[in-house]
Every structure is written in C-alpha cells, then in structure tokens.
Amino acid sequence: MHNDNTILRIEALNAYYGQAHVVQDVSMELGAECVALLGRNGAGKTTLARSLLGLRPPQMTGQVELEGTSLAGLKPYTISQLGVGYVPQGRRLFPSLTVMEHLQVVERHSTTGSNWTIDQIFDFFPSLAERRKALGQHLSGGELSMLAIARALMTNPRCLILDEPTEGLAPTIVERVCNGLTNLVKQGIPVLLIEQNLKATELAANRVYVMNVGRIVYEAPTEDFLKDPQTRDQYLGLSGIQA
Numbered sequence: 291m292h293n294d295n296t297i298l299r300i301e302a303l304n305a306y307y308g309q310a311h312v313v314q315d316v317s318m319e320l321g322a323e324c325v326a327l328l329g330r331n332g333a334g335k336t337t338l339a340r341s342l343l344g345l346r347p348p349q350m351t352g353q354v355e356l357e358g359t360s361l362a363g364l365k366p367y368t369i370s371q372l373g374v375g376y377v378p379q380g381r382r383l384f385p386s387l388t389v390m391e392h393l394q395v396v397e398r399h400s401t402t403g404s405n406w407t408i409d410q411i412f413d414f415f416p417s418l419a420e421r422r423k424a425l426g427q428h429l430s431g432g433e434l435s436m437l438a439i440a441r442a443l444m445t446n447p448r449c450l451i452l453d454e455p456t457e458g459l460a461p462t463i464v465e466r467v468c469n470g471l472t473n474l475v476k477q478g479i480p481v482l483l484i485e486q487n488l489k490a491t492e493l494a495a496n497r498v499y500v501m502n503v504g505r506i507v508y509e510a511p512t513e514d515f516l517k518d519p520q521t522r523d524q525y526l527g528l529s530g531i532q533a
C-alpha cells in the first residue's frame with residue numbers, strides 16, 4: 291500500500307535475538323494519525339520499536355523510512371535527531387530532578403533547537419505546570435507519563451513512538467493522557483502507540499495493528515477492531531489485554 295501522507299514507513303522488517311526470530315516480515319505505515327500496535331506480552335512490540343530506533347538492535351533486515359529518508363543502520367542519536375521521538379516503557383525519569391529540571395536538561399542538550407518551549411509544554415500539559423517544582427519521585431503515574439511525553443516533545447519529533455504510556459494508570463488518567471495524544475496528532479505529530487490497554491486504544495487510535503508471535507496478523511480502523519471480539523479473543527486473549 292502506498293500512501294503519500296506516510297511519515298514513517300516500515301517494510302519487511304525482521305529482527306532476531308540470536309536464533310530467535312522475534313520480528314517477522316513486518317510492514318507498517320504511519321500517516322497523520324495515531325496508530326495502535328497491540329499484542330500479547332512477548333509478541334515482539336518492544337523489539338520492533340527498538341529496531342526502529344536503532345537501540346542496540348538485534349540482527350535486523352528490512353527498511354525503515356522517515357519521510358523518505360532511510361533510517362536503516364543509523365545510530366539512535368541520529369535517528370532521534372532526524373525526528374523519531376521515543377517514550378520507552380517504564381518512563382525512565384530521574385527521582386531527584388524536578389519536573390522543570392527534567393525539561394531544562396533536554397532543552398540544554400537539544401542541538402536541533404526545539405519548536406516547543408517549556409511554557410508551551412506547560413500550556414499543553416497544565417497538570418505538569420502545577421507540579422513544576424515537584425521531584426520525579428513524588429509524581430503520580432499520570433504525571434510521570436505526561437513528563438515522559440513532554441521530554442520527548444522537547445526533542446522536536448516528527449513522529450512519536452510510545453511504549454505502553456498508560457500502563458498502571460487509573461481510567462480517568464488514561465483518558466487525560468489519551469487526550470494529550472489526540473492533541474499531538476492535531477498538531478501534526480503522528481503517534482505510534484504500543485498498548486495493552488483497550489480503553490486507551492479506543493480513545494486515542496485511528497487504526498490498529500495486532501502483532502502475534504512476531505507477525506502483524508490484523509490491521510483495521512479502530513472502530514472495526516472494536517466490533518470484532520473474535521480477533522480480540524484470538525490474538526489478545528482475555529488476560530492478555532486490559533479492557
């Protein structure tokens with residue numbers, strides 16, 4: 291499928307840990323939208339994300355392009371500079387830095403310059419503004435998630451890949467994070483959302499891919515996926531995904 295609005299294109303991607311063929315012939319496209327990548331634990335979602343980002347990639351074949359520029363073989367730093375933003379699973383923030391300090395560190399290290407000022411970040415996430423002096427260790431799960439997204443935005447991404455940003459969050463907070471993602475898409479930053487949370491998928495994603503044992507086995511608009519309990523049961527299972 292060729293789509294002129296494609297920002298991130300993945301073609302025939304394979305990734306291996308030694309003999310284990312963990313990502314198998316995956317092709318995906320991300321346009322001006324939020325796309326969810328769903329799948330059971332161990333399906334290969336994180337490995338796929340890490341492969342896109344050049345993060346200690348296992349052996350890899352295939353093509354990844356950001357707006358027509360090939361990312362294959364480039365170092366994570368270069369891929370990030372070219373505009374692929376990443377929010378890893380677990381959020382990876384510093385317990386002893388304040389919200390403000392987290393943002394200032396990224397601002398100082400930015401070589402590309404950011405379209406986002408810290409004030410704009412605070413406008414975008416008002417709840418972070420209220421907590422600007424709070425230490426990482428005192429933030430709630432939702433605040434940590436928003437701060438992790440905010441840090442990624444400060445690197446000026448052309449698109450954003452998030453690995454389970456709603457993990458462990460209460461439903462009202464999931465809603466708030468998803469509203470943030472929807473607003474990002476409106477501002478022209480497409481989102482690839484790796485998820486286990488069905489509610490987040492319903493709230494944020496325009497389209498859904500399902501990964502099973504390394505392969506993409508299903509692709510559909512979110513509204514069709516939500517009407518398809520058979521796919522949900524077959525590939526995600528009742529225990530494999532949060533309703």
Ligand SMILES: Nc1ncnc2c1ncn2[C@@H]1O[C@H](COP(=O)(O)OP(=O)(O)OP(=O)(O)O)[C@@H](O)[C@H]1O
Nearest residue numbers: 307310312329330331332333334335336337338379
């Ligand atoms: N460093 C590694 N070395 C060897 N095998 C690994 C390594 N990391 C992951 N794997 C294996 O690769 C497979 C895919 O793991 P991956 O973490 O990509 O799945 P996932 O879909 O992201 O699952 P989760 O939601 O639990 O993070 C699993 O079978 C896992 O055991």
